[in-house]
Every structure is written in C-alpha cells, then in structure tokens.
Amino acid sequence: MNNKQNRVVLVTGGTGFIGSALVRFLIEHTQDSVINIDKLTYASSPCALASIEHSVRYQFFEGDICDQQLLKRVLEKFQPDVIMHLAAESHVDRSINGADKFIQTNIVGTFTLLEACRDYYSALQGEKRQAFRFHHVSTDEVYGDLSDKGKFTEQSSYAPSSPYSASKAAADHLVRAWYRTYGLPVVLSNCSNNYGLYQHLEKLIPLTIMNALAGKPIPIYGNGLQVRDWLYVEDHVQALYSVMSEGQLGETYNIGGNAERKNIEVVRSICNILEELAPDNPYSKMGKFSAEVGFASLIEFVTDRPGHDKRYAIDASKIEKTLGWKPQESFETGLRKTVEWYVGQFKAGQLGAD
Numbered sequence: 001m002n003n004k005q006n007r008v009v010l011v012t013g014g015t016g017f018i019g020s021a022l023v024r025f026l027i028e029h030t031q032d033s034v035i036n037i038d039k040l041t042y043a044s045s046p047c048a049l050a051s052i053e054h055s056v057r058y059q060f061f062e063g064d065i066c067d068q069q070l071l072k073r074v075l076e077k078f079q080p081d082v083i084m085h086l087a088a089e090s091h092v093d094r095s096i097n098g099a100d101k102f103i104q105t106n107i108v109g110t111f112t113l114l115e116a117c118r119d120y121y122s123a124l125q126g127e128k129r130q131a132f133r134f135h136h137v138s139t140d141e142v143y144g145d146l147s148d149k150g151k152f153t154e155q156s157s158y159a160p161s162s163p164y165s166a167s168k169a170a171a172d173h174l175v176r177a178w179y180r181t182y183g184l185p186v187v188l189s190n191c192s193n194n195y196g197l198y199q200h201l202e203k204l205i206p207l208t209i210m211n212a213l214a215g216k217p218i219p220i221y222g223n224g225l226q227v228r229d230w231l232y233v234e235d236h237v238q239a240l241y242s243v244m245s246e247g248q249l250g251e252t253y254n255i256g257g258n259a260e261r262k263n264i265e266v267v268r269s270i271c272n273i274l275e276e277l278a279p280d281n282p283y284s285k286m287g288k289f290s291a292e293v294g295f296a297s298l299i300e301f302v303t304d305r306p307g308h309d310k311r312y313a314i315d316a317s318k319i320e321k322t323l324g325w326k327p328q329e330s331f332e333t334g335l336r337k338t339v340e341w342y343v344g345q346f347k348a349g350q351l352g353a354d
C-alpha cells in the first residue's frame with residue numbers, strides 16, 4: 001500500500017461514524033490532504049474529528065451533496081485526486097418511518113455528485129486525469145436477505161428490503177451507469193455491519209451498552225436470531241483505503257469481517273463484558289435489573305422491524321486475494337475495545353444516562 005502519495009482526497013460524509021474514522025486515518029497515517037463535505041445531520045459526530053481538525057492537511061465544508069454549486073466550487077478550488085463518497089442517510093429504522101431524506105441524499109445527492117465529478121473530470125488532463133477516481137461506499141444490505149447457507153459475493157443479485165437499502169442500491173446502479181456510459185473512473189465497495197468508537201447511540205451495539213449502563217431495557221427486535229457479519233470500523237477504513245488506492249476501475253469489492261453473530265449473541269457478549277468492566281455502576285441497578293442474572297436481565301424482546309432481513313454474510317475473498325486486505329480485529333477484540341471506550345465515555349459524563 002502506497003501511503004506517500006500526497007493526494008487531495010474529497011470525502012463526503014466525513015463527520016459520520018465511518019467517515020470520521022476514515023478522515024482520522026488519512027490524516028494520521030498518510031500524507032494525503034482531506035477535504036470533508038458534510039451536512040452535519042443528527043447522525044454526524046464532530047467530536048470524532050477533534051484530534052485532527054487543526055491539521056493543515058484538513059479542511060471542512062458544511063454543506064449538502066445535493067448542492068450542485070457548492071460541489072462545483074469545492075472541486076474547482078481544491079482539484080481533488082480522489083472522491084470518497086460516504087455521505088448518506090444510513091439508519092434503517094428512520095428510513096422506514098420516513099424515506100424522503102433517504103431518496104434525497106442517497107439517490108439525488110449521489111446523482112448530483114456524479115454529475116459534478118463528471119464535469120470536473122472532463123476538464124482534467126494528463127496524469128491528474130489518469131489517476132482520478134470516484135470511490136462509492138455502499139452496504140451489503142443491497143443484496144437483501146440470505147437463508148442459513150451461502151454468502152454474498154460481488155455477483156449476488158440486488159434485492160434490497162428497506163427504503164435505506166433500496167436507496168443505496170439505486171445509488172450503486174447510478175455509479176456503475178456513470179462508469180459504463182460516461183467513462184467516469186469509479187470503484188465501489190459494499191460492506192457489512194460496522195461497529196466501533198463514535199457510532200451513533202441508536203445503533204445496536206452503542207444502544208445496548210448505554211442502556212445497560214443506564215439501567216434501561218435493552219430492546220431486541222423479534223426473536224433476536226437475525227445474523228449480521230460484523231466488522232470493526234478501523235478495519236473497514238483500511239479496506240476503503242486499499243480499494244481507493246489499488247482497486248480496479250469499474251470493479252466492486254465486498255468487505256466483511258467473517259464474524260457472523262446473531263443479534264442476541266452480540267447483546268449477551270456486551271452484557272458479559274460489562275459484568276467485568278462496570279460491575280458497580282449505580283445506574284445499572286435500576287428498573288428490572290436482577291443482580292442474579294446481571295446486565296442480561298435488562299434484555300427486552302420488542303416487535304420486529306418490518307421487512308427485517310434474517311441474515312447477511314459477506315464473502316470477502318476478492319478483496320483479500322486481489323488487494324491483500326484482511327481484518328486485524330476479531331469480533332471479540334474489537335467488541336471489547338468498543339465497550340471499554342463507551343464505558344469510559346459514560347463514566348466521564350460524555351454520553352449521558354438519559
């Protein structure tokens with residue numbers, strides 16, 4: 001992996017969960033400069049960028065990827081070598097309660113960005129044109145539901161179930177069409193469920209940790225037997241960097257942690273880690289907490305999400321064989337790091353018990 005390229009990387013959604021981990025990685029571990037365009041929606045976490053925000057190689061623009069004029073100005077001014085497109089509405093439950101923002105940002109926003117990049121690319125020349133690429137970051141949820149056997153490969157057909165995954169699927173198709181029709185140099189990646197530091201508190205792992213620490217019920221959809229393939233966010237970022245730097249144009253790379261777990265197993269593992277890390281937490285002894293059972297006594301099964309996919313699993317052999325990427329964290333080591341971090345935040349009063 002060549003990390004001395006001094007590229008200018010335009011990241012969209014760089015203040016989100018994965019985007020901020022990517023921006024930190026680029027500033028801390030490469031010589032690349034980063035331009036971050038982010039709308040700062042409820043899902044963003046500006047504090048995740050505190051460690052790098054003063055770097056001379058980092059610039060932030062608050063803005064919407066649907067804003068064509070803003071995109072044009074930023075592209076012209078900073079002349080990026082690479083676009084890494086992560087901005088999205090990404091929370092499945094919210095997409096079920098109101099799909100409009102998902103259609104707007106994930107589909108119209110991706111279209112607007114593609115058009116701005118096509119315009120910008122058409123004026124590039126020489127080596128700059130040769131090196132330019134548009135990396136679209138997507139999800140394994142575009143492939144839909146799996147039975148007990150098999151894994152998603154890059155050849156799996158698209159069968160999205162939720163408004164979120166349908167909007168990401170549409171964006172993936174647009175990106176491929178801009179490659180085929182206009183020759184925009186693109187690469188795509190589709191990744192499994194991420195977890196790690198700074199994830200939004202609505203997501204399963206942070207929600208479980210924070211509710212347990214606060215002595216609140218830990219909700220689990222349906223029977224909790226849904227299977228997800230989990231990947232530590234920093235491993236995802238390394239994979240994104242490999243795809244961006246070395247991926248073949250027009251190709252898709254599936255990224256996964258080879259760590260399939262049932263939701264109920266994930267929650268029970270978190271409860272077990274918390275027994276070690278926070279045995280004396282006063283909040284946890286509230287509500288329906290039972291000292292005999294421990295944190296797991298707070299688990300509460302709730303009505304299942306409509307259209308809930310039963311199983312996702314990723315075959316990541318293409319990126320492993322062709323780009324030499326492999327996750328560094330096992331689910332156990334990554335989960336422990338994550339729980340430790342949230343417990344630290346909770347104790348420091350950074351993330352409230354409310």
Ligand SMILES: NC(=O)c1ccc[n+]([C@@H]2O[C@H](COP(=O)([O-])OP(=O)(O)OC[C@H]3O[C@@H](n4cnc5c(N)ncnc54)[C@H](O)[C@@H]3O)[C@@H](O)[C@H]2O)c1
Nearest residue numbers: 013015016017018039040041043044064065087088138194
């Ligand atoms: N989280 C996962 O497990 C996962 C897995 C696979 C793929 N992905 C994909 O990776 C990308 C990043 O995911 P995430 O978990 O970091 O999402 P996130 O919701 O945490 O962050 C998204 C970021 O995009 C910004 N944003 C939203 N709408 C915008 C707009 N119109 N213009 C500019 N910025 C806007 C938000 O402010 C936020 O900072 C998404 O495209 C998502 O589909 C996520």
